[in-house]
Amino acid sequence: MRLNRFILPLNIVCLLVVGLFVGLREANAQSIKSPPAYWQETPGVDNEYCLGCHGKPDQKMTLPSGEELYLTVNPDTYYNSVHGKAGYACVQCHTDITSYPHPELIAQTHRELTVSMYGACGRCHQDKYQATQDSVHQKAMQAGNTEAAVCSDCHGSHDVQAIGESRTAIPQTCERCHFEIYQQYKDSVHGEALIGEGNPDVPSCIDCHGVHNVAGPDYNEQFHLKSPDLCKRCHTDEELMAKYGINTNVVNTYLADFHGTTVMFQAEIPGQETNKPVCVDCHGVHNIKSPDNPNSSVMKDNLQKTCQRCHPEAEINFPAAWMSHYVPSPTEYQLVYYVNLFYRILIPTLVGAMGLFVVAESIRRLINRRRKTKHE
Amino acid sequence: MSTPASESTERSHEIKYTRFTIAHRIEHWVFISSFITLAITGLVQKFASSPISETIVGFLGGIENTRLIHHIAATLMMVVVIYHLGAAIFRLYVLRVRPTLVPTSFDFKAFWQEIIYILGRRQTGPQQGRYTFQEKFEYWAVVWGTIIMAVTGFVMWNPITTTQFLPGEIVPAAKAAHGAEAILAALSILIWHFYHVFVKHFNKSMYTGKMGEHEMMEEHAIELADIKAGTARLPLDPETYKRRLRIFIPSYGIVAALLSIFLIWFLFAEDTAIATIPPQDEQVEIFVPLTATPLPTPLPTATTAPIASLTWEGGIAQLFEAKCSACHNSGQKSGGLDLGTYESVLAGGNSAAGVIPGDAGNSQVVIIQSPGNHFGQFTGEELAQIIEWIEAGAHAK
Numbered sequence: 001m002r003l004n005r006f007i008l009p010l011n012i013v014c015l016l017v018v019g020l021f022v023g024l025r026e027a028n029a030q031s032i033k034s035p036p037a038y039w040q041e042t043p044g045v046d047n048e049y050c051l052g053c054h055g056k057p058d059q060k061m062t063l064p065s066g067e068e069l070y071l072t073v074n075p076d077t078y079y080n081s082v083h084g085k086a087g088y089a090c091v092q093c094h095t096d097i098t099s100y101p102h103p104e105l106i107a108q109t110h111r112e113l114t115v116s117m118y119g120a121c122g123r124c125h126q127d128k129y130q131a132t133q134d135s136v137h138q139k140a141m142q143a144g145n146t147e148a149a150v151c152s153d154c155h156g157s158h159d160v161q162a163i164g165e166s167r168t169a170i171p172q173t174c175e176r177c178h179f180e181i182y183q184q185y186k187d188s189v190h191g192e193a194l195i196g197e198g199n200p201d202v203p204s205c206i207d208c209h210g211v212h213n214v215a216g217p218d219y220n221e222q223f224h225l226k227s228p229d230l231c232k233r234c235h236t237d238e239e240l241m242a243k244y245g246i247n248t249n250v251v252n253t254y255l256a257d258f259h260g261t262t263v264m265f266q267a268e269i270p271g272q273e274t275n276k277p278v279c280v281d282c283h284g285v286h287n288i289k290s291p292d293n294p295n296s297s298v299m300k301d302n303l304q305k306t307c308q309r310c311h312p313e314a315e316i317n318f319p320a321a322w323m324s325h326y327v328p329s330p331t332e333y334q335l336v337y338y339v340n341l342f343y344r345i346l347i348p349t350l351v352g353a354m355g356l357f358v359v360a361e362s363i364r365r366l367i368n369r370r371r372k373t374k375h376e
Numbered sequence: 377m378s379t380p381a382s383e384s385t386e387r388s389h390e391i392k393y394t395r396f397t398i399a400h401r402i403e404h405w406v407f408i409s410s411f412i413t414l415a416i417t418g419l420v421q422k423f424a425s426s427p428i429s430e431t432i433v434g435f436l437g438g439i440e441n442t443r444l445i446h447h448i449a450a451t452l453m454m455v456v457v458i459y460h461l462g463a464a465i466f467r468l469y470v471l472r473v474r475p476t477l478v479p480t481s482f483d484f485k486a487f488w489q490e491i492i493y494i495l496g497r498r499q500t501g502p503q504q505g506r507y508t509f510q511e512k513f514e515y516w517a518v519v520w521g522t523i524i525m526a527v528t529g530f531v532m533w534n535p536i537t538t539t540q541f542l543p544g545e546i547v548p549a550a551k552a553a554h555g556a557e558a559i560l561a562a563l564s565i566l567i568w569h570f571y572h573v574f575v576k577h578f579n580k581s582m583y584t585g586k587m588g589e590h591e592m593m594e595e596h597a598i599e600l601a602d603i604k605a606g607t608a609r610l611p612l613d614p615e616t617y618k619r620r621l622r623i624f625i626p627s628y629g630i631v632a633a634l635l636s637i638f639l640i641w642f643l644f645a646e647d648t649a650i651a652t653i654p655p656q657d658e659q660v661e662i663f664v665p666l667t668a669t670p671l672p673t674p675l676p677t678a679t680t681a682p683i684a685s686l687t688w689e690g691g692i693a694q695l696f697e698a699k700c701s702a703c704h705n706s707g708q709k710s711g712g713l714d715l716g717t718y719e720s721v722l723a724g725g726n727s728a729a730g731v732i733p734g735d736a737g738n739s740q741v742v743i744i745q746s747p748g749n750h751f752g753q754f755t756g757e758e759l760a761q762i763i764e765w766i767e768a769g770a771h772a773k
Contacts, residue, residue, distance in 0.1 A: 053703045053710070100703070100710050101750075147663060179664040216662075257548075261424045265439035268430060272438075275653045286660070310649045313536050320544025321535055328548075335549045343556030351563045357494075358571040364494045365576070 045098045050090045051075050065109040073158050082162045093120040111146050117157070118150040125151075131212035149177060168194055170204040178205075184286040189293070191286075201240060203230075224278060225267050228254070231279045253325045254279070275310070282306055298324075392586040393603060399463065404582055407456045413449035414525075415562050417442050422555045450529055451643060457522060458635045462628050470620040472610050476506040479516070483509040503597035510572055514564075521561045528554035536646045686765045688718045688772045695762065696721065699752040715741075718772045733770035736763040 051073070053059065059071040078084040091098050107113035122129030132138055132151070140148035154173050171194065175182035185191040190202040208230050209215055217224045228251065234240055236248050254260035259276045266272045280288075282298050289296035297306045303319035311318065328337035396404070420429035420442060436442045467473045486509045489502035507515070531538045531550035538546060573579040577594075581587045592600040602608040685691065696715045703710035706720075713725025721741070724730040728740040736742045742763060745754050754762065765771075 052707075145663075147665070175666060177663055177665050179666050180660045181662070181664075184660065255425070258551075261421065262439050264424060265430070265433055268434070269438065273653065275649075275651065311536060312650065313646065315536070315540055317539040317542070317544045318536060321539060321547035322544075323548050328552075333545055333548065335545050336552050339549050339552045340556070343553070343560070347556065347560050347563070350560065351567060354564065354568045358567055358575075360494045361490075362571075362575070364496065367496075 045091045047090055063109060067110045069110060078158045081160050083160055114152060115146055115150055121151040128212045135214040136216040137214055167200050167204050168198055170206055171195060174205045181286050188286060188288045189290045225274050227280055228278050249327055250325045390589045392588055393592055394585055395581040395587045396585045401582055401585055410449045410453040414446060417446035418558050454639050458632055462632055465628055466624060470624050477512055477515055479512050483512055505598040506596055514569055517564055521557055524557045530642055534645045536648055686768055692765050695758055699754055731766055731770050736766040739766050
């Protein structure tokens with residue numbers, strides 16, 4: 001056919017065009033470290049113009065809801081922030097306020113105003129903004145809960161600081177809205193280390209919940225099911241666990257047992273719920289204590305109560321059915337160890353003997369048949 | 377191991393002996409279907425991390441379904457066991473057949489003869505009766521295995537009931553034994569049983585129920601001799617048969633009923649766990665805001681200073697100072713307008729003169745302030761004073 005010789009070049013051209021579009025889109029979506037040129041060209045609206053009014057102390061106005069809105073922006077605070085230091089202009093976030101009189105304020109309440117600025121961060125921080133769209137906060141917002149966190153609730157607005165070394169600030173950010181959970185976390189073995197001692201070896205809120213695409217069990221049914229993967233990250237790290245004398249067998253002993261095996265299968269299926277316990281169901285989640293702590297839900301004496309959450313009829317001997325993450329050995333869970341040892345000897349012996357018998361007999365029969373046919 | 381062509385025509389006309397009745401065969405097939413089902417659904421649980429297990433479990437509809445199938449097959453096996461007990465007692469007591477499955481010293485002798493045959497020191501294998509030592513070994517291994525599997529299976533199925541009487545460690549020990557015994561059973565079947573019934577000869581007696589003379593000669597020579605001599609079975613007259621049956625049926629009926637009740641109890645003894653999602657340890661409120669004061673306490677609004685006289689210096693200047701100087705000052709002239717001095721007010725800004733003495737309606741200050749939403753907004757009272765001042769001529773002093 002005559003058209004054949006155009007097919008290949010046509011394909012290549014199409015691929016190039018598609019590639020060009022994809023490449024452009026990707027480049028656009030990159031986290032932008034410096035603002036695009038046209039922002040800097042906005043005439044006449046430099047920070048001094050804005051700060052002329054907004055830099056004065058005690059500037060405020062009343063919103064239609066009756067709330068007071070403070071309009072003062074401390075220039076020192078702003079110029080010490082990461083955006084101020086980099087020389088960003090007010091109008092790069094407040095893009096619609098470029099002259100006086102200002103356009104009419106649409107927000108009726110303080111919260112509405114804060115939420116209306118949510119998109120401003122996304123103009124430069126595309127990837128983080130996109131990530132927040134999948135978060136539990138954004139889902140709550142879309143369900144009508146305007147108290148849910150937007151960028152400025154955690155990062156601040158005019159006082160944004162760069163991410164620092166110290167991770168202790170993280171729980172204190174989340175504390176602003178999740179005070180009760182923060183209190184639990186503070187008393188937990190992780191919280192005591194991070195907040196109490198400044199020890200960075202433990203997870204903070206965002207290590208488990210994620211940072212921009214914050215997840216939670218109420219909005220992501222597989223969050224609970226897949227949470228062992230989170231615990232696993234540290235609790236199977238030999239070097240890290242050796243510092244605290246924590247056994248790294250915890251994951252494989254869990255998976256080898258009934259609960260873990262089930263969860264492992266169920267985690268394969270998208271959207272599958274489980275009613276079997278994962279790490280947090282026995283150990284607690286925000287209030288995890290060390291198993292030596294008398295208040296720990298997994299301490300030997302407290303274990304029956306923990307088991308009874310799902311096994312209401314369990315009696316005092318029941319918790320011992322769980323080998324507490326131990327691998328059976330001559331010192332721990334000897335009965336199981338010796339049963340395993342017994343079969344480890346019996347099976348190869350018996351099966352080996354049977355195999356040997358069967359093979360030997362076959363050879364004998366083959367030899368005899370060949371001899372028989374040879375003689376005939 | 378296939379037979380040479382010349383013998384097969386001969387074999388098709390040979391006498392066939394009934395080795396297994398229909399009852400035997402049905403029992404065998406039901407048993408092996410449950411065994412195979414148990415092996416498949418069990419081994420995928422034992423080797424859970426293998427991708428093969430994942431595929432099979434997915435195919436079976438998930439892990440909970442797999443376990444359900446395992447339990448159903450196990451129950452079926454228990455039913456077969458109860459039946460088998462009855463069938464064995466019937467054969468031994470009512471029919472008075474010889475207990476041909478019981479191992480005797482003869483079997484050890486036969487085993488020894490087999491070894492010697494394998495080593496080439498004997499022309500043929502041993503001559504054996506109805507059940508060879510290989511079959512007896514198989515049978516009693518299955519009995520032993522089934523008992524272990526049933527007991528350990530019970531412990532795992534009903535851990536709460538078990539731990540009411542026994543220490544908790546018995547449960548993981550049972551799991552270890554159950555899995556290991558399963559491997560042993562599966563390998564024994566694959567190696568020992570399959571060799572003898574498929575590889576050594578293709579033994580059709582469990583399908584057709586019959587075994588030909590040639591095979592009988594090779595496998596069960598002594599039984600063949602007994603059959604030919606008429607001494608295989610004791611004679612049984614109908615009266616004796618009926619009498620024994622009258623005793624057997626009620627007695628075994630009761631035993632079977634008791635065993636069935638026990639089986640049912642086994643299945644439903646306990647509700648091991650709740651079926652719903654477990655409750656969290658402590659319920660917490662998710663959204664609990666820190667009582668924060670996001671805004672400092674608002675300052676009291678300045679009270680309007682009483683105007684001494686309606687002139688710029690008499691008080692109007694202060695009004696402008698309080699409300700307008702933030703933006704309309706000499707340094708920062710918003711809209712080009714400086715409202716700091718009397719002259720600059722009259723001069724106005726970019727759009728118009730600030731104040732036209734005597735004409736409040738056309739004074740820009742009034743025009744801007746009247747709609748009410750200006751940034752530095754005069755109160756109604758204050759605006760009224762300014763209008764009055766303008767109308768009076770906007771005097772400086």
